[in-house]
Amino acid sequence: MSNFLIYEQNGPIVTLTMNQPEQRNPLTGNSAVPEFLAAIDRIHDDRQVRCVILTGNGPSFCAGGDIREMKRQALPEVSEMDIRHEYRRGIQRLTLSLFDLEVPVIAAVNGHAIGAGLDLACMCDIRIASEKAKFAESFIKLGIIPGDGGAWLLPRIVGMSRAAELAFTGDMIDAEQALAINLVSHVVPHDQLMTTALGLAARISQHASHSVRLTKRLMREALHSRLDTVLELSAVFQAVAHKTPDHSEAVDAFLEKRPARFI
Structure with a gap:
């Protein structure tokens, strides 16, 4: 049984909902990565799927990495090569798999997209933000770097200067600021987020x-x-x-x- 990801299909549209709201939908320290990989394989195998929407339950879209998992990685018995292996076999597999998914993916950003959560949104093709959404490339605040591909993804979306500012400061921006730098395509009232995402998915799905x-x-x-x-x-x-x-x-x-x- 899925513990993290809810998979729902309505005709040609699949909605993936991250569902650990109490922990703000983290991508580490849980089953998020294998569940994402299984869902992506399922979508690849279903030729009827024409569009995917990715969103989160609760006040956050995705909080990125679990701080407790970072604490574990800092223990003396966990070597640098252990951590390298965990990244390559964990979050980086999700980056490659989601980025290479053939059907369009819409991120419906319902709340905070922080660190790897922002990078997860950047792996998608289109980003729509609730007016409540917040964004931060916050790795620098924890003394680490974007280990999930954010250094490649973010500059291609907002440009090198904006990406560098976000990455070097870790500053949080709101939905309107995200719209101004082209990080998102639309900002909508919170209660209209999924309606807007589903409408866009339907317009995409009507084509060959x-x-x-x-x-x-x-x-x-x-x-x-x-x-x-x-x-x-x-x-x-x-x-x-x-x-x-x-x-x-x-x-x-x-x-x-x-x-x-x-x-």
């Missing part, structure tokens, strides 16, 4: 699944590839897309002035 998946993959590859490489990959993906039944249906629907009916 293969086209959305290939577009996401192309955008991911473009983050670290040259233009000529991305153009070559685009040609290959486009050739595949042109030969799909969904493309033929989309063209027919456009010409016939009717909604497309995708499989």
Whole structure:
């Protein structure tokens, strides 16, 4: 039985809800990582899924790492190589797995997204914030560094200068400040957060699944590839897309002035 993550599916939309509100939904010191990995595998295997929403129960989205777990890692009997192994086999597996998920992921940030919680939101494709949301890249305040990929993720979203300011100060910002630096796409009243996220997921899900998946993959590859490489990959993906039944249906629907009916 799941102890951390609630998996709910309504048609093509999956909602993943982190569900340890008393501990502010931490990613360490519990079963969060294996449950995330299992959920992501389940989504990969279900071709009907077209969009994912990630949110948290309680006042926080995700508090990041468990402080008690950090205290354990500081014990003399826990070596540096032990900690390295724990990161590589733990939170970093979540980073790679969530970042590489083919279907779009919307982070519906309901409250505090702190440290690894902010980086978790950055692993998603789109971030929508409740007016109650707070954000901090707070590792520096605990004398550690973003061990989960935040140093790669955050600058690509807000730019190097803003990312450096957040990482070097550990300052907390509110939802409107997050919107101003493009960390989030929208800020909405707290009671409208999930309605807004579900509406966006529905707009994404109405399109051909293969086209959305290939577009996401192309955008991911473009983050670290040259233009000529991305153009070559685009040609290959486009050739595949042109030969799909969904493309033929989309063209027919456009010409016939009717909604497309995708499989």
